[in-house]
Amino acid sequence: MNLSALTMEELRNLQDKVQRELIGRGREDMDKAREQIMAIAQQAGIPLKQLILEGLHPRRGKVAVQYRHPENAGEQWTGRGRQPLWVKKWLESGKAIDLLRV
Numbered sequence: 001m002n003l004s005a006l007t008m009e010e011l012r013n014l015q016d017k018v019q020r021e022l023i024g025r026g027r028e029d030m031d032k033a034r035e036q037i038m039a040i041a042q043q044a045g046i047p048l049k050q051l052i053l054e055g056l057h058p059r060r061g062k063v064a065v066q067y068r069h070p071e072n073a074g075e076q077w078t079g080r081g082r083q084p085l086w087v088k089k090w091l092e093s094g095k096a097i098d099l100l101r102v
Contacts, residue, residue, distance in 0.1 A: 067100040076102075 003011065041048045067087065069075035075086050077100075083091075091097060 065102055067097065068102050069100065 003014075006014065037051075038048055041051050063078040063080060065076040066079035067077045069086055069090075072086075075084065077084050077087055087097070087100070090100060
């Protein structure tokens with residue numbers, strides 16, 4: 001197609017047709033992708049809503065408690081991050097951290 005032979009009106013009409021075609025094909029591609037995703041989720045037995053929501057907000061696995069205060073079970077620590085004050089006091093008193101291990 002020789003575009004330089006077209007008038008401005010013909011070029012604008014062609015531009016409109018191309019734009020409509022691009023939009024239509026984009027919708028078709030989106031529909032095909034959606035169908036494939038739904039089929040994969042169904043084969044895996046995963047509800048699509050769960051798949052999407054967890055993809056947007058992935059849940060981090062809960063870290064198990066590694067240490068617990070022997071006299072107050074409510075005071076616990078996973079062993080990650082800063083040591084809680086009760087752990088620091090325990091260690092400062094000369095006691096081994098292994099005695100706190102769950």
